[in-house]
Amino acid sequence: MAQAQLQIDLRALAANWQALDAKTSVETAATVKANGYGLGAGRVARALAEAGARRFFVAVAEEGEAVRAALGPDLPIHVYGGHMAGDADVIRDAGLIPMLNSVEQLTRHFEALPGHPFGIQLDTGMNRLGMEPGEWASVAEIALAQGPVLIMSHLACADEPDHAMNAQQLKTFRELTDGAGVPRSLSATGGVLLGRDYHFDLTRPGIGLYGGMPFAEARPVVRLSIPVIQTRIVQAGESVGYGNSFVAECDMRVATIAAGYADGIQRALSGKATLWAGDTPCPLLGRVSMDLLTIDVSRVDGPVEALDLLGPHQGVDALANVIGTIGYEVLTGLGQRYKRVYSE
Numbered sequence: 001m002a003q004a005q006l007q008i009d010l011r012a013l014a015a016n017w018q019a020l021d022a023k024t025s026v027e028t029a030a031t032v033k034a035n036g037y038g039l040g041a042g043r044v045a046r047a048l049a050e051a052g053a054r055r056f057f058v059a060v061a062e063e064g065e066a067v068r069a070a071l072g073p074d075l076p077i078h079v080y081g082g083h084m085a086g087d088a089d090v091i092r093d094a095g096l097i098p099m100l101n102s103v104e105q106l107t108r109h110f111e112a113l114p115g116h117p118f119g120i121q122l123d124t125g126m127n128r129l130g131m132e133p134g135e136w137a138s139v140a141e142i143a144l145a146q147g148p149v150l151i152m153s154h155l156a157c158a159d160e161p162d163h164a165m166n167a168q169q170l171k172t173f174r175e176l177t178d179g180a181g182v183p184r185s186l187s188a189t190g191g192v193l194l195g196r197d198y199h200f201d202l203t204r205p206g207i208g209l210y211g212g213m214p215f216a217e218a219r220p221v222v223r224l225s226i227p228v229i230q231t232r233i234v235q236a237g238e239s240v241g242y243g244n245s246f247v248a249e250c251d252m253r254v255a256t257i258a259a260g261y262a263d264g265i266q267r268a269l270s271g272k273a274t275l276w277a278g279d280t281p282c283p284l285l286g287r288v289s290m291d292l293l294t295i296d297v298s299r300v301d302g303p304v305e306a307l308d309l310l311g312p313h314q315g316v317d318a319l320a321n322v323i324g325t326i327g328y329e330v331l332t333g334l335g336q337r338y339k340r341v342y343s344e
């Protein structure tokens with residue numbers, strides 16, 4: 001078995017959704033964009049639906065198509081990217097709800113799919129997606145007359161609870177939507193943790209479901225176990241890997257394992273990461289190759305069959321911290337070559 005295994009604990013995923021749901025008294029949807037944060041959108045969406053999620057969010061229409069195929073016809077699936085040119089067939093056939101981001105999208109949607117459900121995304125200060133306050137003022141009446149199913153916005157600094165931007169966006173969101181008579185959503189994972197003022201009618205967490213910060217109480221969902229192809233003794237003075245960037249100071253036992261940067265293990269981790277043989281930490285030596293890593297297993301007694309890069313000793317955020325990135329990037333970068341194994 002030379003294929004690395006990505007074990008995905010669907011019970012932990014379900015428990016994380018339930019724990020986030022228990023923090024609010026409103027509906028908790030689930031964000032399953034980017035292939036379910038790298039874990040497989042179909043399986044993840046089905047497990048979340050079984051846990052109780054009744055509404056899903058993806059980034060682009062094509063992702064919604066895959067989630068629709070997994071979920072069947074009934075549960076609503078929203079598209080953050082809205083209605084882009086050429087999307088009408090997919091939106092209609094998969095029964096997706098575009099969150100319209102501009103007057104241009106609003107016009108496109110009403111022309112291409114009159115009467116088809118839609119939502120509205122407003123920009124409350126992040127300046128990424130959504131209609132600006134002035135734009136919204138000019139079309140709110142027309143848009144509201146068509147009966148949007150949801151109005152949403154997104155917080156830029158929700159993972160920093162004390163950041164003044166949170167209250168500022170909350171105030172703007174209220175000013176733009178109070179009295180509209182349409183269900184509202186402002187919060188992803190971070191916003192759920194900011195408290196009830198931020199919950200409105202619906203929350204739409206992503207990262208917390210998958211075991212990532214800022215949901216510190218999350219149960220870990222992934223374990224990445226990489227099989228050893230061979231081990232060798234490297235003698236003092238010998239080098240390991242491309243560029244001779246590691247030179248042994250003493251004799252050591254080195255394992256070569258079957259994953260690399262083509263699997264989303266960033267090359268920036270070269271010489272920095274730690275893997276685990278059970279409870280024993282084992283340093284990554286030299287450079288990350290495309291398909292291989294070389295690991296110091298001198299401290300492990302007996303044979304080593306596989307090493308964990310993600311698991312009980314190192315979660316997605318701990319690994320991300322090694323190279324100054326975030327758990328989101330580690331998860332969504334998990335490659336296609338892993339065998340994804342789901343435990344129910």
Ligand SMILES: *Cc1c(COP(=O)(O)O)cnc(C)c1O
Pocket residue numbers: 031033080153154187188189190204205206207208
């Ligand atoms: C990705 C995303 C979410 C989910 O965010 P998390 O931080 O992963 O919980 C919610 N809303 C929007 C608009 C998003 O882009």
